[in-house]
Amino acid sequence: xxxxxxxxxxxxxxxxxxxxxxxxxxxxxxxxxxxxxxxxxxxxxxxxxxxxxxxxxxxxxxxxxxxxxxxxxxxxxxxxxxxxxxxxxxxxxxxxxxxxxxxxxxxxxxxxxxxxxxxxxxxxxxxxxxxxxxxxxxxxxxxxxxxxxxxxxxxxxxxxxxxxxxxxxxxxxxxxxxxxxxxxxxxxxxxxxxxxxxxxxxxxxxxxxxxxxxxxxxxxxxxxxxxxxxxxxxxxxxxxxxxxxxxxxxxxxxxxxxxxxxxxxxxxxxxxxxxxxxxxxxxxxxxxxxxxxxxxxxxxxxxxxxxxxxxxxxxx
Numbered sequence: 001x002x003x004x005x006x007x008x009x010x011x012x013x014x015x016x017x018x019x020x021x022x023x024x025x026x027x028x029x030x031x032x033x034x035x036x037x038x039x040x041x042x043x044x045x046x047x048x049x050x051x052x053x054x055x056x057x058x059x060x061x062x063x064x065x066x067x068x069x070x071x072x073x074x075x076x077x078x079x080x081x082x083x084x085x086x087x088x089x090x091x092x093x094x095x096x097x098x099x100x101x102x103x104x105x106x107x108x109x110x111x112x113x114x115x116x117x118x119x120x121x122x123x124x125x126x127x128x129x130x131x132x133x134x135x136x137x138x139x140x141x142x143x144x145x146x147x148x149x150x151x152x153x154x155x156x157x158x159x160x161x162x163x164x165x166x167x168x169x170x171x172x173x174x175x176x177x178x179x180x181x182x183x184x185x186x187x188x189x190x191x192x193x194x195x196x197x198x199x200x201x202x203x204x205x206x207x208x209x210x211x212x213x214x215x216x217x218x219x220x221x222x223x224x225x226x227x228x229x230x231x232x233x234x235x236x237x238x239x240x241x242x243x244x245x246x247x248x249x250x251x252x253x254x255x256x257x258x259x260x261x262x263x264x265x266x267x268x269x270x271x272x273x274x275x276x277x278x279x280x281x282x283x284x285x286x287x288x289x290x291x292x293x294x295x296x297x298x299x300x301x302x303x304x305x306x307x308x309x310x311x312x313x314x315x316x
Contacts (some may be wrong), residue, residue, distance in 0.1 A: 032068050034064060038061035051089055051093070059083060062083065084117055084119040088106070091105075100133055103133050141153075141157050142171070143157075149181070155175060155179055158175035162194065172198040172204070188208055208239075209235045216229075216234075217243075223254075225251040226255070258292055289301060
C-alpha cells in the first residue's frame, strides 16, 4: 500500500539539472558561480539520497539566482523545476514510513510550491496521493484503536474516514463493529445502511447479530428477562442463531411465559438438533407441555428423550 515509485521524479530532477551544469562555465558573475555551485551540491546530495540537504541547496541556489536577474534566469527555471519534486519525494518517504503528519504537510507544501512554480506534473501527483494519505492517516489510527479495544477512538476514526470517502468499505463495516462493541447498538444499526451500500452488509449484520446476542446473554445473567428476550430476538433479526432462541426460551421460562418458552426452545432444537443439551431442552419442553395440560405433546417429547441412548449422559 505504501510503495511508491520514485524513478520518474528522480529522472526529471537529474535531467533538468544537467543543462545548468553544462552551462556553468558561461557564468561570469560571482553570485551566479556560487548559485551554480549550490545547485551542483544539491544534485550530488540528491543522487546520494540526502533529499533534505538537496532541497536546502536548491532553495538557496534559487534565492541567489533570482538576485542575478536575467543572468540567473536559466538556473531559476531549473531550481523551480526540481524543488516541488524533491518536496514531494520527501513526503513520499514519510508516507511509506506511515508518518502521515509529516507526509501530508510535505504534500501540501509540494502542491503549493508546484502551483507557484507552474509544475503541473508534481501538482497532479499530489492531487492523486494526498487524499489517500489523509484517509490512511485516520484509518490506521482507527484500526489500532479497535485492536486496543478503544472503541470510542475507533468509532471517531472510522467516521473521519467515511467523511473523506463515504464509499470506504472497510471503514463502514468496522464502524458498525466499533459501535456494537461500545454498546451503542442503536448507532450500529444506523451505520448498517452505509455498510450495506458499500457491499459489507453480510459482515455488518453478523457483527450486529453477535452484539445483540451478547447483550441478551448479559441481560439473562442479570435477571433482566424482558430485555434478554427482546435482544435475543433482535439478534435473530440480523442473523439467525440457535443460541439466541435458547436465551429467549430460558428468559421466557423465568417469566413463567411457558407458551413462549416452548416456542423458543422448539426453534432452538430445530436449529441445533445435535446440541449437547438437546435432550435436556427436550425434557424441559415436555415438562412445560405437561404443565400447560397438553399431555399428548408432553408424552411425545418425553418419548424422544427416553428413546435416545444419549439421554442418560446429557441429563446428568
